[in-house]
Amino acid sequence: MPIRTALTALIAAAALVLTGLWIGNGVNLLPVDASTNAGAYDALFRVLFSIGTILFLGISIVLGYSLVRFRRRASDSGDGMAIEGNLPLEIVWTAIPAVVILFIGIYSFDIYDRMGGMVPLMDHSAMDHSAMAPAAMQPEPQRPRIWGGIGAATAEADPVGKPALPVDVTAMQFAFIFHYPGSEITSGELHVPVGQPVELHMSALDVIHAFWVPEFRLKQDVIPGQPTVLSFTATRAGTYPIICAELCGAYHGGMRTSVVVHEPDDYQSWLQQNTPPPPPEQR
Ligand SMILES: [Cu+2]
Structure with missing residues (x-):
């Protein structure tokens, strides 16, 4: 991968994560907080909303970009390129959700436990x-x-x-x-x-x-x-x-x-x- 592509991907990913955190922290969807439980609960909600925003924006942007960038041109009547398997990509797209889900699971469990649920x-x-x-x-x-x-x-x-x-x-x-x-x-x-x-x-x-x-x-x-x-x-x-x-x-x-x-x-x-x-x- 050329350095420029890697750098662009890194900057795009960082911008995406920061945007997600900014939206997630600014979100104001919950009613007023009126009990001692609310702090931990609302912090979890903001984390989940941030992760959801990062995934939603990331997937939508890549999808929209691909639809435009890789669309069939008027002059093009050939078959698409035959692509099969990409081990590094498969490892990445397995590892990222695994880490995210493990983190959400442990964090949610901790709050549930702190509130006496266990x-x-x-x-x-x-x-x-x-x-x-x-x-x-x-x-x-x-x-x-x-x-x-x-x-x-x-x-x-x-x-x-x-x-x-x-x-x-x-x-x-x-x-x-x-x-x-x-x-x-x-x-x-x-x-x-x-x-x-x-x-x-x-x-x-x-x-x-x-x-x-x-x-x-x-x-x-x-x-x-x-x-x-x-x-x-x-x-x-x-x-x-x-x-x-x-x-x-x-x-x-x-x-x-x-x-x-x-x-x-x-x-x-x-x-x-x-x-x-x-x-x-x-x-
Ligand atoms: Cu009832």
Whole structure:
């Protein structure tokens, strides 16, 4: 290969990679980030978007160039050149995807693991019981466990160090119901304070649902007879959608509610406002 061709290819490849990184880092497709998981998740998204952009631009440019440069001329009625085999080229086009896919796999796995997704695989004693037995046969109380959930990091691992706020979540066709243990509060909306770890203990009454908050970068299946746990720490006050992300029946599309992230003081007043008054005999 002449030096000039090699140099041109190198410069073109470098320009392509830099363009891909620039587009991937500037991309702004995700909703606002409102939980501690969002940083790692968004970094992975930018890396994947960069790689996708590099591949898309590289393939499109080479394809477009080849269509024009090597098209059949009007005067040309002969056969094309007979080309068979090119070992160095085959090695390159096998090695590049292998390296890219290995990198994506290891990087994704690392983030999944950091968010607690691998916990159930280590917990064989917990898996043996309820995953196999029908709900009615399971011993009570069931020990909730994390089931392949992104963002299921335990509360102890939270840098804030506050104790986790437990909330029971019941999913049914076609609603999520939130109960605050130790209180009388049951709500159709999830209310949590900003900056405090929250631990959702989730169960389903009928079919499989999925609890999804795009702004938290979290999604977790809610499975009948298989309690799941999802932990998060909200970082930004506001109201965000909770969406059922598992086709669960005719009105699946309407199975949505909201999570309201309060400043701590607002959360306390929400708690007070929503605590039912004590029954008359206790007054
Ligand atoms: Cu559902």
